[in-house]
Amino acid sequence: xxxIIKIFSSHGTLIQPDTLEYILKKDDPExxxxxxxxxxxxxxxxxxxxxxxxxxxxLDETIDLPHAGIDEEEISKHIPSIRQIxxxxxxxIGQSSIQFKEEIKDNGREIISTSTWKPVxxxxxxxxxxxxxxxxxxxxxxxxxxxxxxxxxRFETLRKILRTQRREVAQVIPINRLKKVDFxxxxxxxxxxxxxxxxxxxxxxxxxxxTGIVTAIALKKQSDVFQQAKLVLEDExxxxxxxxxxxxxxxxxxxxxxxxxxxxxxxxxxxxxxxAAFIGDLHVGSRxxxxxxxxxxxxxxxxxxxxxxxxxxxxxIKYLIIPGDVVDGIGVYPNQExxxxxxxxxxxxxxxxxxxxxxxxxxxxxxxxxNHDAVRPAEPQPTFEKEIQDLFTGNDITFIGNPCxxxxxxxxxxxYHGQSMLDYATRISTLKYNEPLEIMxxxxxxxxxxxxxxxxxxLAPEHRDYMVIDRxxxxxxTGHVHLAGIGEYRGVTLINASSWQKQTGYQxxxxxxxxxxxxxxxxxxxxxxxxxxxxxI
Numbered sequence: 118x119x120x121i122i123k124i125f126s127s128h129g130t131l132i133q134p135d136t137l138e139y140i141l142k143k144d145d146p147e148x149x150x151x152x153x154x155x156x157x158x159x160x161x162x163x164x165x166x167x168x169x170x171x172x173x174x175x176l177d178e179t180i181d182l183p184h185a186g187i188d189e190e191e192i193s194k195h196i197p198s199i200r201q202i203x204x205x206x207x208x209x210i211g212q213s214s215i216q217f218k219e220e221i222k223d224n225g226r227e228i229i230s231t232s233t234w235k236p237v238x239x240x241x242x243x244x245x246x247x248x249x250x251x252x253x254x255x256x257x258x259x260x261x262x263x264x265x266x267x268x269x270x271r272f273e274t275l276r277k278i279l280r281t282q283r284r285e286v287a288q289v290i291p292i293n294r295l296k297k298v299d300f301x302x303x304x305x306x307x308x309x310x311x312x313x314x315x316x317x318x319x320x321x322x323x324x325x326x327x328t329g330i331v332t333a334i335a336l337k338k339q340s341d342v343f344q345q346a347k348l349v350l351e352d353e354x355x356x357x358x359x360x361x362x363x364x365x366x367x368x369x370x371x372x373x374x375x376x377x378x379x380x381x382x383x384x385x386x387x388x389x390x391x392x393a394a395f396i397g398d399l400h401v402g403s404r405x406x407x408x409x410x411x412x413x414x415x416x417x418x419x420x421x422x423x424x425x426x427x428x429x430x431x432x433x434i435k436y437l438i439i440p441g442d443v444v445d446g447i448g449v450y451p452n453q454e455x456x457x458x459x460x461x462x463x464x465x466x467x468x469x470x471x472x473x474x475x476x477x478x479x480x481x482x483x484x485x486x487x488n489h490d491a492v493r494p495a496e497p498q499p500t501f502e503k504e505i506q507d508l509f510t511g512n513d514i515t516f517i518g519n520p521c522x523x524x525x526x527x528x529x530x531x532x533y534h535g536q537s538m539l540d541y542a543t544r545i546s547t548l549k550y551n552e553p554l555e556i557m558x559x560x561x562x563x564x565x566x567x568x569x570x571x572x573x574x575x576l577a578p579e580h581r582d583y584m585v586i587d588r589x590x591x592x593x594x595t596g597h598v599h600l601a602g603i604g605e606y607r608g609v610t611l612i613n614a615s616s617w618q619k620q621t622g623y624q625x626x627x628x629x630x631x632x633x634x635x636x637x638x639x640x641x642x643x644x645x646x647x648x649x650x651x652x653x654i
Contacts, residue, residue: 118137118141120147121137121140121141121147122137124150124154125150125154125164130161130164131163131164131422132163132164133163133164133165133166136164136166136169139170140169153169153172153173156172157172234420234428234432235432236420236431236432236434236477237390237391237432237433238391238392238432238435238479239432239477239479241389241391241435243435243436243481243513243525244524244526245436245481245483245515245523245524246523246524247515247517247521247522247523248522248523248524248529249520249521249522249583249587249588250500250517250518250521250522250523250583251497251498251499251518251579251583252500252517252518253499254581255499255577255579256579256580257579257580259577263578263579263580264578266578266579267578267579267580267581268308268352269327270580270581270585271308271354271565271582271585272307272308272327272354274582274585274587275354275376275565275585276289276306276354278376278564278587279306279354279374279376282376282377283356283376283377285304285356285358285374286306286356286358286374289304289305289306289356290303290304291326291327292307292324292325292326292328292329292330292331293328293329295331295361295368296361296365300360301360302358302359302360302371303358303360303361303368304356304357304358305324305326305331305333305356305357305358305368306326306354306355306356306357307324307325307331307354307355307357308324308325308326308352308353308354309322309323309324309349309351309352309353309354310323310324310325310330310351311323311351312349312350312351315334318337319335319336319337319343320334320337320343320346320347320349321333321334321335322334322335322357322370324355324357324368331368332366332367332368333357333359333368333369334362334367334368334369334370335370336369336370342370342372342373345372345373346370346373347545347546347547348373348375348559350540350541350544350545350563350568350569351544351568351569351570352568353563353565353569354376354565355373355374355375356373356374356375357370357372357373357374358370358372358373358374359371359372375562375563375564376563377562377564377607378561378562378589378606378607378608378609379589379607380607382589382607382609383608384591384609384644385527385528385529386527386528386591386641386642386644387525387526387528387641387642388642389526389641389642390433390640390642391433391435391526391641391642392430392433392434392435392436392638392639392640392641393434393435393436393437393438393525393528393592393638393639393641394434394436394437394636394637394638395437395438395439395440395594395612395636395637395638395639396414396437396438396439396614396615396617396636397439397440397441397442397534397594397595397596397597397614397615397616398441398442398487398596398597398599398615398616398617398618399442399443399444399469399616399618400442400444400445400489400617400618401443401444401445401465401466401469401472402444402445402446402457402458402459402460402462402464402465402468403445403456403457403458404456404457404458404621405456405618405619405620405621406617406618407617407618407619410617410634410651410652411472411617413651414636414651415475415476417649417651418431418434418476418480419477420432427649430638430647430649433640434480434638435479435481435525435641436480436481436482436525437476437481437482437483438482438483438532439482439483439484439485439614440485440519440532440534440594440595440596440614441485441488441489441490441519441534441535441596441597442486442487442488442489442490442534442596442597442616443469443484443486443487443490444462444465444466444468444469444489444490444491445457445459445489445618446462446465446490446491447460447462449488449489450623451623452622452623453623456621456622456623462491466491466505466508467508469508470508470509470510473509473512473514474511476512478511478512478513479513480513481513481514481515482514483514483515483517483532484514484515484516484517485498485500485517485518485519485521485534486498486501486518486519487519487534487535487536487596487597488534488536492519493577494575495576495577496520496536496537496566496574496575496576497519497577497584498518498519498534499518500516500517500518500519501516517532518583519532519533519534520532520533520534520566520583520584521533522588522590525641528592528641529588529589529591529592530590530591530592530593530594531586531588531593531594532594532595533593533594534596534597535553535596535597535598535613536567536573536574537566537569537572537573538550538556538597538598539572539574540567540569540572540573541559541560542556543572543573544569544572545559550598551598551600551629553597553598553602554602554603554604554611554613557593557595557604557606557611557613558604558606558611560586560593561586561589561606561607561609564585564587565585565586566584566585589608590609591610591644592609592610592612593609593610593611593612594612594614594637595612595613595614596613596614596616598613599615599616599618599624599629599631599632600615600631601613601614601615601633601635601637601648603646603648610644610646612637612646613637614637615632615633615634615635615636616631616633616634617633617634618631618633619631619633633652634650634651634652635648635650635651635652636648636649636651
């Protein structure tokens with residue numbers, strides 16, 4: 118058995134137990150193994166039984182390779198001196214999927230074993246700085262005064278951003294001065310009280326500032342403005358440009374201005390060659406938690422799985438960021454108990470702690486809650502209570518709230534679980550729930566993660582609006598929708614962090630197909646991002 122394993126491992130390939138059992142039943146397992154290898158154009162990470170059976174059909178037409186006992190110099194004559202292998206990586210920003218070359222020396226192919234594998238990330242200390250987080254700062258009691266302070270802070274913060282960054286509204290006037298000025302073009306900034314469509318198909322926007330209220334109209338015949346108006350949400354802060362109608366009862370809009378991001382936005386990088394990986398929506402406790410893929414992920418992190426390049430990537434991972442829904446929770450959706458293998462919430466976190474304890478101790482883990490977790494449902498969500506945090510011993514874990522802005526080695530990350538994506542997708546017709554990157558772009562344009570009060574996303578009336586994006590991140594990561602995605606908007610890297618849960622019965626009923634077990638990996642010194650797919654292993 119060991120000789121068979123050695124034959125395949127010398128090519129960087131592992132064997133599944135049922136595959137090994139099938140090979141051992143052959144009359145001459147070693148000869149059969151070498152003949153199978155001769156059929157491989159590229160060596161897979163793991164050889165499956167189906168692959169072996171497919172290759173076996175062509176064996177009668179193949180030329181035998183020398184047996185494993187013959188010296189390596191003779192074997193090398195039958196192997197090309199340079200072989201190109203593609204990592205199962207998708208969607209990289211800045212270049213195509215990674216490919217690399219492995220050189221085979223005169224005395225046979227060079228193999229990196231686990232004993233010689235040295236993780237680069239182990240050489241560096243963690244450097245995490247929290248910039249903006251509700252944890253320990255919640256002041257909300259749900260009073261009318263709290264609501265007033267929340268919207269006042271939102272208005273003042275975003276009005277300042279609009280006036281300083283968008284020259285179209287640099288000369289705004291208060292709404293109560295509208296009828297006292299005779300400007301050809303009037304600029305206003307306010308909070309949107311209401312958006313609706315008239316019987317004639319025009320778009321009405323009721324805008325309010327601290328001095329008054331005005332009803333503005335985006336005419337359907339002015340297509341550019343009308344399309345902008347379709348993107349406007351209740352409770353967000355916008356600028357509008359236009360003039361009063363002749364009757365003085367409507368403000369006719371010629372332009373709508375969102376805060377947006379500068380085209381000259383600078384992306385920060387670090388000067389050391391380390392990576393951050395993003396794993397969202399673990400949903401530990403669910404029957405559909407992908408334990409097999411998780412174990413493969415852990416083996417890969419420890420340098421025990423993958424080819425040379427893949428192990429090199431694993432050894433450079435210094436940070437593991439988990440943007441919410443780390444457990445499946447209890448009673449989150451109808452009949453959830455049918456989908457649970459762990460029905461005690463506390464035990465779900467105990468199991469999560471066990472899974473995270475498998476991660477190498479030099480990797481820093483950053484965890485935030487989501488809507489399935491044991492924290493208050495209203496956003497912003499403070500991080501987990503001490504009773505839960507104390508379960509996680511022996512790991513370098515940083516617990517953060519949702520959302521949270523922080524830096525790792527100077528690279529700024531905005532991490533948000535993403536529950537408000539449903540509000541965006543249901544209120545803006547051009548957005549789709551299964552296209553999270555497009556929703557994230559709109560969030561950045563509006564400088565707000567969840568502007569709508571009273572929608573699908575419960576919001577706590579804090580004295581500061583922690584959902585405002587008042588700093589431009591280098592990386593913006595979300596989860597929640599169980600889809601994997603990598604993108605970019607005006608210098609900001611966009612990451613949707615997949616999940617580790619297969620399709621549940623509830624998701625099947627809703628006709629939702631997840632895209633699980635994929636890991637976006639950001640190179641902090643270059644800004645490039647790749648994605649490892651653990652479904653193909």
